[in-house]
Amino acid sequence: MSRIILVGSPNSGKSLLFNRLTGLSQKVANFPGITVDVGSGKLQEIPDTTLVDFPGTYSLQPISGEEEVAVEHFRRALDDADVTQVLCLIDATRMEKSLYFTLQVIRECERHGKQVVVLANMMDVLTRHKIEVDLAGLSHAIHAPIIPISARKGTGIDNLLKHLRHNIDNPKGGIDAGLAETPDELLRGNAHQLATRFGPRGDILIKSQARLDSFFLHSTLGGFAFFGIMYLLFQSIFTWSAPAMDAVETGLAALSDVIVPAISNQTASDFTADALFSGIGAFLVFVPQIFVLTFIIGLLEDSGYMARAALICHRPLKVFGLTGKSFIPMLSGVACAIPAIYAARSIDSPKKRLLTYMAIPLMPCSARLPVYTLLIAAFIPQTTALGGLVGLQGLAMFLIYFFGMACALLVTGLVSRNSPDQYNDLPFVLEMPPYRVPGLKPLLRNSWNRSKHFVTKAGKIIFAVTVVIWVLGYFPNHGADLSASWLGSIGHVVEPIFAPLGLDWRYGVAVLTSFLAREVFVGTLGTMFGIEGADENMVPLVEQIQASGLSVGSGLALLVFFAIALMCVSTMAILGKESRSNTLALKMFAAYGIAAYILAVGVYNLALLFGI
Amino acid sequence: MNTTVCSLWSLGAGQRCRIESYDKALAENYRVRMMELGFHPGEVVTCLQAPALSAPKVYRVSNTMFSLDDEVASHIRVSLLGTDAT
Numbered sequence: 024m025s026r027i028i029l030v031g032s033p034n035s036g037k038s039l040l041f042n043r044l045t046g047l048s049q050k051v052a053n054f055p056g057i058t059v060d061v062g063s064g065k066l067q068e069i070p071d072t073t074l075v076d077f078p079g080t081y082s083l084q085p086i087s088g089e090e091e092v093a094v095e096h097f098r099r100a101l102d103d104a105d106v107t108q109v110l111c112l113i114d115a116t117r118m119e120k121s122l123y124f125t126l127q128v129i130r131e132c133e134r135h136g137k138q139v140v141v142l143a144n145m146m147d148v149l150t151r152h153k154i155e156v157d158l159a160g161l162s163h164a165i166h167a168p169i170i171p172i173s174a175r176k177g178t179g180i181d182n183l184l185k186h187l188r189h190n191i192d193n194p195k196g197g198i199d200a201g202l203a204e205t206p207d208e209l210l211r212g213n214a215h216q217l218a219t220r221f222g223p224r225g226d227i228l229i230k231s232q233a234r235l236d237s238f239f240l241h242s243t244l245g246g247f248a249f250f251g252i253m254y255l256l257f258q259s260i261f262t263w264s265a266p267a268m269d270a271v272e273t274g275l276a277a278l279s280d281v282i283v284p285a286i287s288n289q290t291a292s293d294f295t296a297d298a299l300f301s302g303i304g305a306f307l308v309f310v311p312q313i314f315v316l317t318f319i320i321g322l323l324e325d326s327g328y329m330a331r332a333a334l335i336c337h338r339p340l341k342v343f344g345l346t347g348k349s350f351i352p353m354l355s356g357v358a359c360a361i362p363a364i365y366a367a368r369s370i371d372s373p374k375k376r377l378l379t380y381m382a383i384p385l386m387p388c389s390a391r392l393p394v395y396t397l398l399i400a401a402f403i404p405q406t407t408a409l410g411g412l413v414g415l416q417g418l419a420m421f422l423i424y425f426f427g428m429a430c431a432l433l434v435t436g437l438v439s440r441n442s443p444d445q446y447n448d449l450p451f452v453l454e455m456p457p458y459r460v461p462g463l464k465p466l467l468r469n470s471w472n473r474s475k476h477f478v479t480k481a482g483k484i485i486f487a488v489t490v491v492i493w494v495l496g497y498f499p500n501h502g503a504d505l506s507a508s509w510l511g512s513i514g515h516v517v518e519p520i521f522a523p524l525g526l527d528w529r530y531g532v533a534v535l536t537s538f539l540a541r542e543v544f545v546g547t548l549g550t551m552f553g554i555e556g557a558d559e560n561m562v563p564l565v566e567q568i569q570a571s572g573l574s575v576g577s578g579l580a581l582l583v584f585f586a587i588a589l590m591c592v593s594t595m596a597i598l599g600k601e602s603r604s605n606t607l608a609l610k611m612f613a614a615y616g617i618a619a620y621i622l623a624v625g626v627y628n629l630a631l632l633f634g635i
Numbered sequence: 636m637n638t639t640v641c642s643l644w645s646l647g648a649g650q651r652c653r654i655e656s657y658d659k660a661l662a663e664n665y666r667v668r669m670m671e672l673g674f675h676p677g678e679v680v681t682c683l684q685a686p687a688l689s690a691p692k693v694y695r696v697s698n699t700m701f702s703l704d705d706e707v708a709s710h711i712r713v714s715l716l717g718t719d720a721t
C-alpha cells in the first residue's frame with residue numbers, strides 16, 4: 024500500500040481537499056496539537072493508495088513542543104519507504120504565507136528522495152476577480168510541479184490525479200544536492216522574493232475584507248455585532264436543540280414502554296428500564312446539544328468571524344492568562360463542556376489550551392441548571408428586595424452562575440502566573456481568514472462526526488459507570504428499597520464525609536450518582552425521598568427537602584459544591600481523549616473535588632456562624 | 636522624506652510602514668516565525684484596524700492579514716511611510 028502525504032498551512036483548504044480525494048468527512052487539524060490525530064483515508068480514484076493528512080503548520084522550524092512533535096512525525100514519515108509523494112497545498116490568493124513552508128517541504132522531499140507536488144488552491148477566487156498568477160514561472164523557480172486547483176469547485180482535481188498516477192509509475196530519480204542542502208535562512212529570503220515576483224497583484228481581495236472588518240471590529244458597531252452574534256448563538260443552542268433533546272427523551276421513553284414490558288425476567292427488565300433507558304438516556308439527551316453547538320462553532324469558524332471574536336476578547340482574557348481564542352470554548356461551556364473541549368482544539372498555544380481545559384468544567388453548564396433550580400427553590404425564600412425589583416431566587420441563580428465563571432478565571436489566572444512555561448506558549452499571532460459564506464454540508468458532516476465521536480468514545484465509560492451505579496443501587500434487594508441497597512450502605516459509610524456539610528447519607532448517595540451527569544442528582548434524591556419523576560416536577564421534592572429540616576447552610580454548601588466539582592463522567596472521558604492525558608482528567612477531578620468540598624464546608628460553617 | 640522610527644504597535648488604522656528590525660527582547664523563535672509569516676525587514680506593512688481598548692491590531696502584509704498583540708508588535712521597529720487612503 025503506497026502512501027501520499029498532504030501538508031499545507033492553516034486555512035489553505037486542506038480539509039476540503041482531503042475530503043474530496045478520500046470521500047471522507049473530516050475536519051483536519053489546523054495546528055499541530057499533539058491532541059490531534061493524524062487522519063488518513065483511501066484515495067477514491069487510485070487503488071491501494073492512502074492519503075495521510077498532517078496538521079496545518081506555517082513552518083518546519085518548530086517553536087513549541089507540539090510543533091516539534093508534528094515536525095518529527097513528518098520527518099519520520101519521509102523516511103518511510105511506503106511514502107512515495109508529498110502534496111503541498113498553498114492558498115494561491117495569499118502565497119507569501121505558504122511559500123517558505125513550501126520551499127522547506129520541497130527541500131525535505133529532495134533529501135529523502137520523495138516526489139513533491141505543489142497545489143495552488145482557491146483558483147476560483149482568482150478567476151472570479153480576474154487576477155492572474157504566473158504559476159509556470161513559479162514552478163520553474165521552485166523546481167517542483169504546481170497544479171492549479173479549486174478544492175471547493177473541484178476544478179483541477181482530474182489533472183492532479185493524472186499527475187499522481189504518473190508519479191506512481193515513475194519514481195523519483197537522483198537527488199539535487201544543491202536543493203537538498205539549502206539552509207533555512209536562504210529559503211526564507213527566496214520565499215520572500217518569489218512571493219513578490221509571482222504572487223497575485225492588487226488588493227481587491229483585501230479591500231472587501233477590510234470593509235467588513237471596519238464594521239465588525241468597530242469600537243461601537245463591532246461591539247453590538249459581537250453581542251448580537253453571541254446572543255443568537257445562545258438562542259439557537261436552546262431553540263434548536265431543546266426540541267431535539269425532548270424528542271430524544273420522548274423517543275427513549277416510548278421505546279422503553281414497548282421493550283421493558285416484553286422482558287419477562289424481573290431483573291433484566293429493571294436493568295433495561297433503569298440502567299439502559301434512564302441511565303444511558305441521561306447521556307444521550309446531550310447529543311443534540313453537542314451537534315447544534317458544534318455546528319454553530321463551525322459556522323463561526325468557516326465564516327471567518329471566529330478570528331474576529333478572538334481578537335475582540337483577547338485583551339480581557341489575557342489578564343487571566345488566557346487568549347482570545349479561549350472565548351468561544353468557554354462560552355460553549357455555559358451550554359455543555361463536551362463541545363467546548365472539542366472547540367479548544369483551535370487554540371494553538373499548548374499552554375493556553377491547557378488553561379482553557381481547566382476553565383471549561385467550571386463554566387455553569389446546562390446540566391447544573393436542574394440542580395441549581397432544585398436547591399434554590401428549596402432553600403432560598405421567594406421574597407423580593409428593593410421594592411420587588413430583585414427576586415432573591417433569581418439573584419441566587421445569577422450569583423451561582425457568576426460564581427462558576429469567576430472561579431474559572433481565578434483558576435486560570437493563578438495557574439498561568441505560577442507556571443512560566445515559555446516553551447509551550449505561543450504569542451497572539453492570528454491569521455485573519457477572509458470572510459466567506461460557509462458551506463453547509465461539511466459543517467453538518469463535522470457536527471455529525473463529533474456527535475458520533477462523543478457517543479462512541481464517552482459511551483463505553485458512561486455505560487460502565489451506569490452499570491456499576493445500577494448494580495449498587497439494585498442489589499441485594501432487587502430494587503425494592505434504595506436505602507437498603509449496597510449504594511445505600513455506601514451512603515452510610517461515606518456519611519461522615521458529608522456530615523461537615525450538614526448533609527445526611529441520602530444526599531451523599533445523590534452526589535455519588537451525579538457523577539454520571541450532574542442532573543441525575545435530582546432524580547436520585549427524588550427516589551430517596553420516594554418521589555417518582557422528580558426531574559419532571561420538582562415541587563413535591565422541594566417540599567420534602569424543606570420538610571426534612573435541612574439547613575440553608577447545607578443548601579448553599581451543595582450549590583457551591585456543584586458549581587466547582589467536576590461531577591461529569593462524559594467531560595472526563597472527552598477531556599482525557601482530547602488532551603491525550605487521562606492523568607489530566609483525573610487530576611482535575613481530584614483538584615476540583617477537593618476545592619469544592621473545602622469551599623462547601625467553609626460556606627456551611629459561615630452560614631452557621633451567621634445563624635442562617 | 637521625513638521618516639519616523641517607531642514600533643509596529645504604535646501604528647494607527649490606515650498607517651503604512653516599512654519594517655526596519657526586530658528588538659532583541661523578542662525571543663528568537665518568535666522572530667523567526669514572524670519572518671516566516673512575511674514580516675521581513677524591508678517589507679511594507681499596513682495597519683488595517685486598531686480597535687479600541689488596546690485590543691490586538693490587524694496588519695496587512697502582502698495579501699494576508701494577521702492580528703498581532705503588543706507582545707509581538709511592540710518589538711518590531713518600523714519607519715512610517717504615510718497613511719493609506721483606504
Ligand SMILES: Nc1nc2c(ncn2[C@@H]2O[C@H](COP(=O)(O)OP(=O)(O)O)[C@@H](O)[C@H]2O)c(=O)[nH]1
Pocket residue numbers: 031032033034035036037038039040051053079144145146147148172173174175176325326459461462
Ligand atoms: N472559494 C474557495 N474556498 C475554499 C477553497 N478551498 C477551501 N475553501 C474554503 O476555505 C476555508 C478553509 O478551508 P478548510 O478546508 O477548512 O481549510 P484548512 O484549514 O486548511 O483545513 C473554508 O471556508 C473552505 O470552504 C477553494 O478552492 N475555493
